[in-house]
Amino acid sequence: MKLRKGFVSNSSSSSFVCDICGGIESGWDLSYSDVDMTECSKGHCFHYGCLSKKDKAIIEAGVKGDEDKEPDEDDDDDDGEEDIIPTELCPVCQLRVVSDNLVQKFLRMKSGKSLDQLGDDIRAEYKNSSQIDEAFKAFEEKVDKKK
Numbered sequence: 001m002k003l004r005k006g007f008v009s010n011s012s013s014s015s016f017v018c019d020i021c022g023g024i025e026s027g028w029d030l031s032y033s034d035v036d037m038t039e040c041s042k043g044h045c046f047h048y049g050c051l052s053k054k055d056k057a058i059i060e061a062g063v064k065g066d067e068d069k070e071p072d073e074d075d076d077d078d079d080g081e082e083d084i085i086p087t088e089l090c091p092v093c094q095l096r097v098v099s100d101n102l103v104q105k106f107l108r109m110k111s112g113k114s115l116d117q118l119g120d121d122i123r124a125e126y127k128n129s130s131q132i133d134e135a136f137k138a139f140e141e142k143v144d145k146k147k
């Protein structure tokens, strides 16, 4: 996800949030290549370093095969050098990587509850967010051991 705040006419502060690791890169007039990230046409963005070997290979092969074609119409201003990958190559679009956002949507549908109801469930069990963090840490350790 790319967040951009316009500032003065030719300079802007941008933040990129990696859809894989959740890391945030921000700076002035940042382009994806500055932080070794790429974006798909649906707006997912991620570090190259966060991709699996397989996903890197898929993207590299796909981008190469695509070079002859004209790039899609881009309403963005002057970032011509940023290549945006099509959704067919995007690991997030293709569910090869499942982002927190998708997990949340999936689990909410599975629970069949509204956000308010889930909030009530959470508040019934935990007093504050650090209690949840601690419980989650213990949970993750248990799950990792099972692998």
Ligand SMILES: [Zn+2]
Binding pocket: 018, 019, 020, 021, 022, 023, 046, 047, 050
């Ligand atoms: Zn990342």
Ligand SMILES: [Zn+2]
Binding pocket: 040, 041, 042, 043, 044, 087, 090, 091, 092, 093, 094
């Ligand atoms: Zn995508």
